[in-house]
Amino acid sequence: MTTENDGDTDESVDRATDGGTEAAGGATAVETHEFADVQTEVDEVEFEELLEDPAYIDFLESIGQLTMPDDDVTLDELVELLPNDAVVPDGADDEAAESTATPRSKAVDAIVDALESDEVSQAQRAALREALGLESQKRTEVQLNHLKSRFLDLEAYIEAMEDFFDRNQTPLDELEDHRSAIESLEGELETLNDRLESVAQRLERVVDDRETDGDRLAELEDVLEQTRGTLQRNFTVIETELQTAKQWRTRVSDAAQASENEADGLDPVDASSDGA
Structure with a gap:
Protein backbone atom coordinates (compact mmCIF):
# COMPACT_ATOMS: atom_id res chain seq x y z
CA MET A 1 0.00 0.00 0.00
CA THR A 2 1.32 3.41 -0.96
CA THR A 3 0.73 6.05 1.75
CA GLU A 4 0.77 9.83 1.50
CA ASN A 5 4.28 9.91 3.05
CA ASP A 6 5.45 7.43 0.42
CA GLY A 7 4.15 9.72 -2.28
CA ASP A 8 5.93 12.69 -0.72
CA THR A 9 9.17 10.74 -0.58
CA ASP A 10 8.85 9.67 -4.23
CA GLU A 11 8.07 13.24 -5.17
CA SER A 12 11.14 14.50 -3.24
CA VAL A 13 13.40 11.96 -4.92
CA ASP A 14 11.92 12.77 -8.34
CA ARG A 15 12.40 16.49 -7.74
CA ALA A 16 16.00 15.88 -6.69
CA THR A 17 16.65 13.78 -9.82
CA ASP A 18 14.86 16.16 -12.17
CA GLY A 19 16.49 19.14 -10.46
CA GLY A 20 19.92 17.60 -10.97
CA THR A 21 19.18 17.12 -14.70
CA GLU A 22 18.00 20.71 -15.08
CA ALA A 23 21.01 21.95 -13.07
CA ALA A 24 23.36 20.33 -15.58
CA GLY A 25 22.01 22.70 -18.25
CA GLY A 26 21.49 25.72 -15.98
CA ALA A 27 24.18 25.66 -13.29
CA THR A 28 24.01 29.42 -12.85
CA ALA A 29 20.61 29.36 -11.11
CA VAL A 30 21.68 26.56 -8.76
CA GLU A 31 24.96 28.31 -7.93
CA THR A 32 23.04 31.51 -7.20
CA HIS A 33 20.73 29.57 -4.87
CA GLU A 34 23.74 27.98 -3.13
CA PHE A 35 25.40 31.36 -2.67
CA ALA A 36 22.19 32.72 -1.13
CA ASP A 37 22.15 29.80 1.33
CA VAL A 38 25.79 30.38 2.24
CA GLN A 39 25.20 34.11 2.63
CA THR A 40 22.28 33.45 5.00
CA GLU A 41 24.45 31.15 7.13
CA VAL A 42 27.40 33.55 7.16
CA ASP A 43 25.18 36.46 8.27
CA GLU A 44 24.71 34.67 11.59
CA VAL A 45 28.47 34.89 12.22
CA GLU A 46 30.39 38.16 12.87
CA PHE A 47 30.57 39.36 9.28
CA GLU A 48 33.00 42.28 9.86
CA GLU A 49 35.58 39.94 11.33
CA LEU A 50 35.07 37.32 8.63
CA LEU A 51 35.86 39.89 5.93
CA GLU A 52 39.39 40.09 7.34
CA ASP A 53 39.83 36.32 7.32
CA PRO A 54 41.84 35.14 4.24
CA ALA A 55 40.46 31.62 4.61
CA TYR A 56 36.91 32.95 4.44
CA ILE A 57 37.71 35.04 1.33
CA ASP A 58 39.17 31.96 -0.37
CA PHE A 59 36.03 30.06 0.60
CA LEU A 60 33.83 32.70 -1.05
CA GLU A 61 35.94 32.63 -4.22
CA SER A 62 35.50 28.87 -4.52
CA ILE A 63 31.77 28.92 -3.75
CA GLY A 64 30.88 28.10 -7.36
CA GLN A 65 32.73 24.77 -7.23
CA LEU A 66 31.89 23.41 -3.78
CA THR A 67 34.18 20.40 -4.18
CA MET A 68 33.68 18.89 -0.75
CA PRO A 69 34.46 15.16 -0.40
CA ASP A 70 31.81 14.67 2.31
CA ASP A 71 28.94 15.73 0.00
CA ASP A 72 28.42 12.22 -1.41
CA VAL A 73 25.08 10.68 -0.42
CA THR A 74 25.35 6.98 0.40
CA LEU A 75 22.69 4.32 0.08
CA ASP A 76 22.39 4.01 3.86
CA GLU A 77 21.60 7.73 4.16
CA LEU A 78 18.89 7.43 1.51
CA VAL A 79 17.36 4.41 3.24
CA GLU A 80 17.36 6.20 6.60
CA LEU A 81 15.46 9.10 5.04
CA LEU A 82 12.58 6.84 3.95
CA PRO A 83 9.54 6.86 6.29
CA ASN A 84 8.86 3.83 8.47
CA ASP A 85 5.69 2.89 6.59
CA ALA A 86 7.72 2.54 3.41
CA VAL A 87 9.22 -0.75 4.65
CA VAL A 88 7.96 -3.73 2.70
CA PRO A 89 5.58 -5.75 4.94
CA ASP A 90 5.71 -9.51 5.44
CA GLY A 91 3.01 -12.14 5.00
CA ALA A 92 0.03 -11.96 2.70
CA ASP A 93 0.83 -8.47 1.40
CA ASP A 94 4.16 -9.49 -0.17
CA GLU A 95 2.91 -9.07 -3.71
CA ALA A 96 1.39 -5.66 -3.01
CA ALA A 97 4.51 -4.61 -1.14
CA GLU A 98 6.71 -5.77 -4.01
CA SER A 99 4.62 -3.88 -6.54
CA THR A 100 4.70 -0.79 -4.33
CA ALA A 101 8.45 -0.92 -3.57
CA THR A 102 9.55 -1.59 -7.14
CA PRO A 103 9.26 2.00 -8.46
CA ARG A 104 10.96 3.39 -5.40
CA SER A 105 13.74 0.81 -5.57
CA LYS A 106 14.37 1.70 -9.19
CA ALA A 107 14.51 5.41 -8.38
CA VAL A 108 16.83 4.85 -5.42
CA ASP A 109 19.01 2.47 -7.42
CA ALA A 110 19.27 5.02 -10.21
CA ILE A 111 20.35 7.72 -7.76
CA VAL A 112 22.85 5.41 -6.05
CA ASP A 113 24.33 4.30 -9.38
CA ALA A 114 24.69 7.91 -10.51
CA LEU A 115 26.37 8.90 -7.25
CA GLU A 116 28.76 5.95 -7.25
CA SER A 117 29.72 6.48 -10.88
CA ASP A 118 30.44 10.20 -10.29
CA GLU A 119 27.91 11.17 -12.97
CA VAL A 120 26.25 13.73 -10.69
CA SER A 121 27.65 17.25 -10.60
CA GLN A 122 28.18 19.20 -7.42
CA ALA A 123 25.16 21.36 -8.22
CA GLN A 124 23.01 18.23 -8.58
CA ARG A 125 24.36 16.86 -5.32
CA ALA A 126 23.49 20.14 -3.59
CA ALA A 127 19.95 20.01 -5.00
CA LEU A 128 19.60 16.37 -3.87
CA ARG A 129 20.82 17.21 -0.37
CA GLU A 130 18.35 20.07 -0.17
CA ALA A 131 15.48 17.86 -1.31
CA LEU A 132 16.40 15.12 1.19
CA GLY A 133 16.94 17.59 4.03
CA LEU A 134 20.61 16.75 4.61
CA GLU A 135 22.46 19.38 6.65
CA SER A 136 25.27 21.19 4.82
CA GLN A 137 28.72 21.55 6.35
CA LYS A 138 29.46 24.98 4.88
CA ARG A 139 28.45 26.84 8.03
CA THR A 140 30.61 24.60 10.21
CA GLU A 141 33.60 25.14 7.93
CA VAL A 142 33.10 28.93 8.01
CA GLN A 143 32.94 28.92 11.82
CA LEU A 144 36.02 26.70 12.08
CA ASN A 145 37.93 29.02 9.75
CA HIS A 146 36.78 31.98 11.84
CA LEU A 147 37.96 30.33 15.08
CA LYS A 148 41.26 29.39 13.44
CA SER A 149 41.78 33.02 12.42
CA ARG A 150 41.04 34.21 15.96
CA PHE A 151 43.52 31.73 17.43
CA LEU A 152 46.16 32.83 14.92
CA ASP A 153 45.57 36.47 15.91
CA LEU A 154 45.92 35.55 19.58
CA GLU A 155 49.14 33.65 18.89
CA ALA A 156 50.55 36.62 16.95
CA TYR A 157 49.62 38.96 19.82
CA ILE A 158 51.37 36.72 22.37
CA GLU A 159 54.49 36.54 20.19
CA ALA A 160 54.49 40.34 19.81
CA MET A 161 54.25 40.80 23.58
CA GLU A 162 57.08 38.32 24.18
CA ASP A 163 59.23 40.13 21.61
CA PHE A 164 58.44 43.48 23.25
CA PHE A 165 59.54 42.28 26.68
CA ASP A 166 62.68 40.70 25.20
CA ARG A 167 63.66 43.95 23.48
CA ASN A 168 62.93 46.12 26.53
CA GLN A 169 64.53 43.93 29.18
CA THR A 170 67.45 46.35 29.83
CA PRO A 171 65.25 49.41 30.60
CA LEU A 172 63.14 47.19 32.83
CA ASP A 173 66.25 46.09 34.72
CA GLU A 174 67.34 49.72 35.17
CA LEU A 175 63.89 50.60 36.43
CA GLU A 176 64.12 47.76 38.93
CA ASP A 177 67.51 49.08 40.11
CA HIS A 178 66.07 52.57 40.64
CA ARG A 179 63.16 51.07 42.49
CA SER A 180 65.56 49.20 44.79
CA ALA A 181 67.50 52.42 45.45
CA ILE A 182 64.29 54.26 46.30
CA GLU A 183 63.27 51.49 48.66
CA SER A 184 66.69 51.72 50.35
CA LEU A 185 66.29 55.48 50.84
Whole structure:
Protein backbone atom coordinates (compact mmCIF):
# COMPACT_ATOMS: atom_id res chain seq x y z
CA MET A 1 0.00 0.00 0.00
CA THR A 2 1.32 3.41 -0.96
CA THR A 3 0.73 6.05 1.75
CA GLU A 4 0.77 9.83 1.50
CA ASN A 5 4.28 9.91 3.05
CA ASP A 6 5.45 7.43 0.42
CA GLY A 7 4.15 9.72 -2.28
CA ASP A 8 5.93 12.69 -0.72
CA THR A 9 9.17 10.74 -0.58
CA ASP A 10 8.85 9.67 -4.23
CA GLU A 11 8.07 13.24 -5.17
CA SER A 12 11.14 14.50 -3.24
CA VAL A 13 13.40 11.96 -4.92
CA ASP A 14 11.92 12.77 -8.34
CA ARG A 15 12.40 16.49 -7.74
CA ALA A 16 16.00 15.88 -6.69
CA THR A 17 16.65 13.78 -9.82
CA ASP A 18 14.86 16.16 -12.17
CA GLY A 19 16.49 19.14 -10.46
CA GLY A 20 19.92 17.60 -10.97
CA THR A 21 19.18 17.12 -14.70
CA GLU A 22 18.00 20.71 -15.08
CA ALA A 23 21.01 21.95 -13.07
CA ALA A 24 23.36 20.33 -15.58
CA GLY A 25 22.01 22.70 -18.25
CA GLY A 26 21.49 25.72 -15.98
CA ALA A 27 24.18 25.66 -13.29
CA THR A 28 24.01 29.42 -12.85
CA ALA A 29 20.61 29.36 -11.11
CA VAL A 30 21.68 26.56 -8.76
CA GLU A 31 24.96 28.31 -7.93
CA THR A 32 23.04 31.51 -7.20
CA HIS A 33 20.73 29.57 -4.87
CA GLU A 34 23.74 27.98 -3.13
CA PHE A 35 25.40 31.36 -2.67
CA ALA A 36 22.19 32.72 -1.13
CA ASP A 37 22.15 29.80 1.33
CA VAL A 38 25.79 30.38 2.24
CA GLN A 39 25.20 34.11 2.63
CA THR A 40 22.28 33.45 5.00
CA GLU A 41 24.45 31.15 7.13
CA VAL A 42 27.40 33.55 7.16
CA ASP A 43 25.18 36.46 8.27
CA GLU A 44 24.71 34.67 11.59
CA VAL A 45 28.47 34.89 12.22
CA GLU A 46 30.39 38.16 12.87
CA PHE A 47 30.57 39.36 9.28
CA GLU A 48 33.00 42.28 9.86
CA GLU A 49 35.58 39.94 11.33
CA LEU A 50 35.07 37.32 8.63
CA LEU A 51 35.86 39.89 5.93
CA GLU A 52 39.39 40.09 7.34
CA ASP A 53 39.83 36.32 7.32
CA PRO A 54 41.84 35.14 4.24
CA ALA A 55 40.46 31.62 4.61
CA TYR A 56 36.91 32.95 4.44
CA ILE A 57 37.71 35.04 1.33
CA ASP A 58 39.17 31.96 -0.37
CA PHE A 59 36.03 30.06 0.60
CA LEU A 60 33.83 32.70 -1.05
CA GLU A 61 35.94 32.63 -4.22
CA SER A 62 35.50 28.87 -4.52
CA ILE A 63 31.77 28.92 -3.75
CA GLY A 64 30.88 28.10 -7.36
CA GLN A 65 32.73 24.77 -7.23
CA LEU A 66 31.89 23.41 -3.78
CA THR A 67 34.18 20.40 -4.18
CA MET A 68 33.68 18.89 -0.75
CA PRO A 69 34.46 15.16 -0.40
CA ASP A 70 31.81 14.67 2.31
CA ASP A 71 28.94 15.73 0.00
CA ASP A 72 28.42 12.22 -1.41
CA VAL A 73 25.08 10.68 -0.42
CA THR A 74 25.35 6.98 0.40
CA LEU A 75 22.69 4.32 0.08
CA ASP A 76 22.39 4.01 3.86
CA GLU A 77 21.60 7.73 4.16
CA LEU A 78 18.89 7.43 1.51
CA VAL A 79 17.36 4.41 3.24
CA GLU A 80 17.36 6.20 6.60
CA LEU A 81 15.46 9.10 5.04
CA LEU A 82 12.58 6.84 3.95
CA PRO A 83 9.54 6.86 6.29
CA ASN A 84 8.86 3.83 8.47
CA ASP A 85 5.69 2.89 6.59
CA ALA A 86 7.72 2.54 3.41
CA VAL A 87 9.22 -0.75 4.65
CA VAL A 88 7.96 -3.73 2.70
CA PRO A 89 5.58 -5.75 4.94
CA ASP A 90 5.71 -9.51 5.44
CA GLY A 91 3.01 -12.14 5.00
CA ALA A 92 0.03 -11.96 2.70
CA ASP A 93 0.83 -8.47 1.40
CA ASP A 94 4.16 -9.49 -0.17
CA GLU A 95 2.91 -9.07 -3.71
CA ALA A 96 1.39 -5.66 -3.01
CA ALA A 97 4.51 -4.61 -1.14
CA GLU A 98 6.71 -5.77 -4.01
CA SER A 99 4.62 -3.88 -6.54
CA THR A 100 4.70 -0.79 -4.33
CA ALA A 101 8.45 -0.92 -3.57
CA THR A 102 9.55 -1.59 -7.14
CA PRO A 103 9.26 2.00 -8.46
CA ARG A 104 10.96 3.39 -5.40
CA SER A 105 13.74 0.81 -5.57
CA LYS A 106 14.37 1.70 -9.19
CA ALA A 107 14.51 5.41 -8.38
CA VAL A 108 16.83 4.85 -5.42
CA ASP A 109 19.01 2.47 -7.42
CA ALA A 110 19.27 5.02 -10.21
CA ILE A 111 20.35 7.72 -7.76
CA VAL A 112 22.85 5.41 -6.05
CA ASP A 113 24.33 4.30 -9.38
CA ALA A 114 24.69 7.91 -10.51
CA LEU A 115 26.37 8.90 -7.25
CA GLU A 116 28.76 5.95 -7.25
CA SER A 117 29.72 6.48 -10.88
CA ASP A 118 30.44 10.20 -10.29
CA GLU A 119 27.91 11.17 -12.97
CA VAL A 120 26.25 13.73 -10.69
CA SER A 121 27.65 17.25 -10.60
CA GLN A 122 28.18 19.20 -7.42
CA ALA A 123 25.16 21.36 -8.22
CA GLN A 124 23.01 18.23 -8.58
CA ARG A 125 24.36 16.86 -5.32
CA ALA A 126 23.49 20.14 -3.59
CA ALA A 127 19.95 20.01 -5.00
CA LEU A 128 19.60 16.37 -3.87
CA ARG A 129 20.82 17.21 -0.37
CA GLU A 130 18.35 20.07 -0.17
CA ALA A 131 15.48 17.86 -1.31
CA LEU A 132 16.40 15.12 1.19
CA GLY A 133 16.94 17.59 4.03
CA LEU A 134 20.61 16.75 4.61
CA GLU A 135 22.46 19.38 6.65
CA SER A 136 25.27 21.19 4.82
CA GLN A 137 28.72 21.55 6.35
CA LYS A 138 29.46 24.98 4.88
CA ARG A 139 28.45 26.84 8.03
CA THR A 140 30.61 24.60 10.21
CA GLU A 141 33.60 25.14 7.93
CA VAL A 142 33.10 28.93 8.01
CA GLN A 143 32.94 28.92 11.82
CA LEU A 144 36.02 26.70 12.08
CA ASN A 145 37.93 29.02 9.75
CA HIS A 146 36.78 31.98 11.84
CA LEU A 147 37.96 30.33 15.08
CA LYS A 148 41.26 29.39 13.44
CA SER A 149 41.78 33.02 12.42
CA ARG A 150 41.04 34.21 15.96
CA PHE A 151 43.52 31.73 17.43
CA LEU A 152 46.16 32.83 14.92
CA ASP A 153 45.57 36.47 15.91
CA LEU A 154 45.92 35.55 19.58
CA GLU A 155 49.14 33.65 18.89
CA ALA A 156 50.55 36.62 16.95
CA TYR A 157 49.62 38.96 19.82
CA ILE A 158 51.37 36.72 22.37
CA GLU A 159 54.49 36.54 20.19
CA ALA A 160 54.49 40.34 19.81
CA MET A 161 54.25 40.80 23.58
CA GLU A 162 57.08 38.32 24.18
CA ASP A 163 59.23 40.13 21.61
CA PHE A 164 58.44 43.48 23.25
CA PHE A 165 59.54 42.28 26.68
CA ASP A 166 62.68 40.70 25.20
CA ARG A 167 63.66 43.95 23.48
CA ASN A 168 62.93 46.12 26.53
CA GLN A 169 64.53 43.93 29.18
CA THR A 170 67.45 46.35 29.83
CA PRO A 171 65.25 49.41 30.60
CA LEU A 172 63.14 47.19 32.83
CA ASP A 173 66.25 46.09 34.72
CA GLU A 174 67.34 49.72 35.17
CA LEU A 175 63.89 50.60 36.43
CA GLU A 176 64.12 47.76 38.93
CA ASP A 177 67.51 49.08 40.11
CA HIS A 178 66.07 52.57 40.64
CA ARG A 179 63.16 51.07 42.49
CA SER A 180 65.56 49.20 44.79
CA ALA A 181 67.50 52.42 45.45
CA ILE A 182 64.29 54.26 46.30
CA GLU A 183 63.27 51.49 48.66
CA SER A 184 66.69 51.72 50.35
CA LEU A 185 66.29 55.48 50.84
CA GLU A 186 62.82 54.94 52.22
CA GLY A 187 64.28 52.47 54.72
CA GLU A 188 66.88 55.01 55.83
CA LEU A 189 64.20 57.67 56.25
CA GLU A 190 62.14 55.30 58.36
CA THR A 191 65.19 54.64 60.54
CA LEU A 192 65.73 58.37 61.04
CA ASN A 193 62.08 58.87 61.87
CA ASP A 194 62.32 56.08 64.43
CA ARG A 195 65.29 57.82 66.00
CA LEU A 196 63.34 61.07 66.18
CA GLU A 197 60.43 59.32 67.80
CA SER A 198 62.80 57.64 70.25
CA VAL A 199 64.32 61.00 71.25
CA ALA A 200 60.87 62.54 71.63
CA GLN A 201 59.75 59.64 73.80
CA ARG A 202 62.85 59.94 75.97
CA LEU A 203 62.16 63.63 76.38
CA GLU A 204 58.61 62.93 77.42
CA ARG A 205 59.74 60.32 79.95
CA VAL A 206 62.28 62.73 81.43
CA VAL A 207 59.64 65.42 81.73
CA ASP A 208 57.10 63.02 83.23
CA ASP A 209 59.41 61.13 85.61
CA ARG A 210 61.42 64.05 86.89
CA GLU A 211 60.89 67.59 87.66
CA THR A 212 63.99 69.17 86.31
CA ASP A 213 64.99 72.75 86.23
CA GLY A 214 64.73 74.91 83.17
CA ASP A 215 68.39 74.55 82.30
CA ARG A 216 68.14 70.76 81.98
CA LEU A 217 65.02 71.04 79.90
CA ALA A 218 66.58 73.69 77.69
CA GLU A 219 69.63 71.47 77.24
CA LEU A 220 67.49 68.56 76.16
CA GLU A 221 65.58 70.81 73.78
CA ASP A 222 68.88 72.00 72.34
CA VAL A 223 69.93 68.39 71.81
CA LEU A 224 66.66 67.70 70.05
CA GLU A 225 67.03 70.78 67.87
CA GLN A 226 70.59 69.83 67.04
CA THR A 227 69.45 66.35 66.13
CA ARG A 228 66.76 67.75 63.89
CA GLY A 229 69.23 70.15 62.34
CA THR A 230 71.65 67.29 61.73
CA LEU A 231 68.92 65.26 60.09
CA GLN A 232 67.92 68.21 57.96
CA ARG A 233 71.50 68.72 56.87
CA ASN A 234 71.77 65.02 56.10
CA PHE A 235 68.66 65.25 53.95
CA THR A 236 70.13 68.25 52.15
CA VAL A 237 73.44 66.44 51.58
CA ILE A 238 71.63 63.39 50.22
CA GLU A 239 69.60 65.52 47.83
CA THR A 240 72.76 67.37 46.72
CA GLU A 241 74.59 64.10 46.10
CA LEU A 242 71.68 62.79 44.07
CA GLN A 243 71.64 65.94 41.93
CA THR A 244 75.43 65.77 41.51
CA ALA A 245 75.22 62.13 40.48
CA LYS A 246 72.56 62.94 37.88
CA GLN A 247 74.64 65.84 36.51
CA TRP A 248 77.74 63.65 36.41
CA ARG A 249 75.89 60.94 34.57
CA THR A 250 74.66 63.49 32.02
CA ARG A 251 78.16 64.86 31.49
CA VAL A 252 79.66 61.40 31.05
CA SER A 253 76.96 60.52 28.54
CA ASP A 254 77.54 63.76 26.61
CA ALA A 255 81.32 63.23 26.65
CA ALA A 256 80.94 59.68 25.39
CA GLN A 257 78.64 60.85 22.62
CA ALA A 258 81.07 63.62 21.66
CA SER A 259 83.96 61.13 21.59
CA GLU A 260 82.00 58.81 19.33
CA ASN A 261 81.15 61.71 17.01
CA GLU A 262 84.80 62.82 16.87
CA ALA A 263 85.95 59.25 16.24
CA ASP A 264 83.46 58.89 13.41
CA GLY A 265 84.60 62.20 11.86
CA LEU A 266 88.38 61.47 11.85
CA ASP A 267 90.03 61.14 8.45
CA PRO A 268 92.00 57.88 7.92
CA VAL A 269 95.21 59.90 7.30
CA ASP A 270 94.66 61.96 10.45
CA ALA A 271 93.95 58.81 12.41
CA SER A 272 97.24 57.25 11.25
CA SER A 273 99.13 60.46 12.06
CA ASP A 274 97.65 60.56 15.53
CA GLY A 275 98.60 56.94 16.05
CA ALA A 276 102.21 57.71 15.01
